[in-house]
Amino acid sequence: MRPSMRNGTMSKSIKAQNKERLYLFDTTLRDGAQTTGVDFSVEDKRLIATLLDELGIDYIEGGYPGANPTDTAFFGDRPKLAHAKFTAFGMTKRAGRSASNDPGLAATLDADTDAVCLVAKSSSFQVAVALGISEEENLEGIAESVKAVAARGREPMIDCEHFFDGYKLNRDYALACVHAALDNGARWAVLCDTNGGTLPDEVERIVGEVIASGVPGEKLGIHAHNDTENAVANSLAAIRAGVRQVQGTLNGLGERCGNANIVSIVPTLLLKPLYADRFEIGVTHERLKSLVHVSRTLDEILNRAPNRYAPYVGESAFASKAGIHVSAILKDPTTYEHVPPESVGNKRRIAVSDQAGKSNILARLEEAGIAVDPQDRRISRLLDEVKEREFLGYSYDGAEASFELLARRILGTVPEFFDVESFRVLVERRYNAIGDLVTVSEATVKVVVDGEKFISVGEGNGPVNALDQALRKDLGKYSPYIEDLSLADFKVRILTSGTEAVTRVMIESMDRAGERWFTVGVSPNIVDASFQALTDSITYKLLRDNAPVPATHTRKEKAGA
Numbered sequence: 001m002r003p004s005m006r007n008g009t010m011s012k013s014i015k016a017q018n019k020e021r022l023y024l025f026d027t028t029l030r031d032g033a034q035t036t037g038v039d040f041s042v043e044d045k046r047l048i049a050t051l052l053d054e055l056g057i058d059y060i061e062g063g064y065p066g067a068n069p070t071d072t073a074f075f076g077d078r079p080k081l082a083h084a085k086f087t088a089f090g091m092t093k094r095a096g097r098s099a100s101n102d103p104g105l106a107a108t109l110d111a112d113t114d115a116v117c118l119v120a121k122s123s124s125f126q127v128a129v130a131l132g133i134s135e136e137e138n139l140e141g142i143a144e145s146v147k148a149v150a151a152r153g154r155e156p157m158i159d160c161e162h163f164f165d166g167y168k169l170n171r172d173y174a175l176a177c178v179h180a181a182l183d184n185g186a187r188w189a190v191l192c193d194t195n196g197g198t199l200p201d202e203v204e205r206i207v208g209e210v211i212a213s214g215v216p217g218e219k220l221g222i223h224a225h226n227d228t229e230n231a232v233a234n235s236l237a238a239i240r241a242g243v244r245q246v247q248g249t250l251n252g253l254g255e256r257c258g259n260a261n262i263v264s265i266v267p268t269l270l271l272k273p274l275y276a277d278r279f280e281i282g283v284t285h286e287r288l289k290s291l292v293h294v295s296r297t298l299d300e301i302l303n304r305a306p307n308r309y310a311p312y313v314g315e316s317a318f319a320s321k322a323g324i325h326v327s328a329i330l331k332d333p334t335t336y337e338h339v340p341p342e343s344v345g346n347k348r349r350i351a352v353s354d355q356a357g358k359s360n361i362l363a364r365l366e367e368a369g370i371a372v373d374p375q376d377r378r379i380s381r382l383l384d385e386v387k388e389r390e391f392l393g394y395s396y397d398g399a400e401a402s403f404e405l406l407a408r409r410i411l412g413t414v415p416e417f418f419d420v421e422s423f424r425v426l427v428e429r430r431y432n433a434i435g436d437l438v439t440v441s442e443a444t445v446k447v448v449v450d451g452e453k454f455i456s457v458g459e460g461n462g463p464v465n466a467l468d469q470a471l472r473k474d475l476g477k478y479s480p481y482i483e484d485l486s487l488a489d490f491k492v493r494i495l496t497s498g499t500e501a502v503t504r505v506m507i508e509s510m511d512r513a514g515e516r517w518f519t520v521g522v523s524p525n526i527v528d529a530s531f532q533a534l535t536d537s538i539t540y541k542l543l544r545d546n547a548p549v550p551a552t553h554t555r556k557e558k559a560g561a
Contacts, residue, residue: 021279023059023244023246024265025058026052028253031255034254035253040301045079048298049079053079062087065107085115087113088117089118089119092118093141098144100148105145116154117159117188118146118158120145120161121177123165123169124170125162125165142177147184156187157186157187158190164192165197167210191243193223193225194225196230197227200234203237208242221243221245222234222247224248225256227256231258231259231260232261235247246260251263261311263294263312264312267291267344269281288345289343293345300514320348365407370407370408402518414539421447423445423471425443425444428441450551454474456474464490467530471531472485485509486510489507491505507530517537520533
């Protein structure tokens with residue numbers, strides 16, 4: 001086992017006092033709020049700020065005081081932070097006004113914060129075209145604004161907007177903007193790749209040249225956008241070249257293609273020897289274990305499903321599918337895991353598919369808490385069943401709940417909580433009472449629970465929604481167990497072409513506790529496929545919540561009841 005990759009112990013061989021301090025600056029509450037479809041409430045901001053502070057982030061940028069009612073309210077009652085410096089964002093003073101006579105700057109300075117980050121153009125082209133002022137006026141605005149922040153007892157810093165493009169266009173002027181900030185008292189001058197078009201080799205070279213020109217790296221930061229999918233790589237390149245502050249957002253939120261993902265940057269700095277041996281950050285190994293929680297809490301706030309394939313924190317980040325891979329992982333996890341999943345609060349997942357071997361099945365059963373003898377002949381039967389079903393179109397590598405139910409049925413350890421005798425769906429397009437043309441779906445479901453028949457009718461905005469409403473309306477004694485069950489996502493994939501195409505439906509369900517699970521159904525009929533996934537979802541919920549086993553739970557017994 002390679003200790004440097006598994007637990008970061010190699011970094012402990014160098015005393016902490018010999019390491020350079022690297023500062024983490026989060027801009028989720030401002031840059032992240034510029035993401036299309038994202039609209040944080042004041043309470044959302046408070047929760048996110050608390051999570052970032054508990055993680056160990058050094059600076060939390062709260063937004064732009066005075067720019068909108070939400071930010072104004074948020075800064076009006078600042079969050080209680082134990083570690084991070086609460087930071088306000090703003091703009092340098094306008095040309096033709098003094099720093100004391102600029103309402104925008106005044107609102108930023110009046111906010112109760114520890115630090116102030118002001119944005120300033122550092123490209124001569126942007127100064128001329130976007131601001132319409134002289135280069136000298138822009139430099140004066142930077143200098144006076146920094147002095148005004150320092151005079152209020154706040155830590156000043158300047159985001160040098162369009163720095164890398166500006167440097168390539170007019171090196172001397174871009175550097176003059178950096179000096180205007182630092183020479184007048186700024187703690188940080190942050191080099192921004194504002195349009196996200198600069199590549200890692202360029203970032204590393206330019207930052208190196210800036211430092212070689214006499215600018216101290218311990219006063220430089222990096223702010224990267226992700227338009228070429230290089231924001232994290234650009235941030236790491238800048239760190240290697242000498243910057244000592246790195247900015248990013250949770251889950252890479254941000255306008256256009258997003259910002260550098262601080263969820264990927266932090267564990268890389270803490271777990272990879274190239275950085276861990278050299279730098280100290282505010283996030284400890286113990287705090288790092290909350291990373292998955294922080295990332296997914298943000299997704300919950302945004303009411304969106306987490307990215308299964310996100311590095312470090314995604315559900316598939318440490319998932320293996322091919323049987324030969326699983327065998328290797330069980331012998332030595334470092335074969336396919338670059339860091340221990342537990343180090344970031346994640347866990348290993350052994351996916352089951354038509355590529356699976358016996359080791360996949362055994363590992364997945366163990367993960368599900370199903371004790372079984374490895375020599376049990378039913379394991380081979382389960383493996384054959386999985387491969388046969390995936391040939392027909394099922395996908396169990398993404399539907400763990402359906403796999404667990406399939407396994408338990410073959411092993412004889414899951415009861416039939418209810419039996420669906422029949423279901424029917426009607427779709428009607430008609431004019432409603434006020435003359436609007438509407439499409440209404442109505443579903444009828446007949447189920448048997450402990451010999452008692454229940455007939456329920458549900459309406460919905462589509463056949464699947466109507467079926468879901470009808471199926472869950474009355475399951476007798478099991479109804480209380482599914483009151484908090486809801487559908488989080490619904491995906492359909494057409495597997496074959498033609499009018500009799502086979503359809504695969506994947507349903508993501510969730511409950512009030514925030515637990516999520518995936519089920520799958522396959523059929524030439526999309527409604528039938530959906531119903532399979534729905535019934536699996538409810539059965540899994542009942543099984544997981546230890547619902548009582550029915551007195552009779554086989555189809556034969558029910559039929560004779």
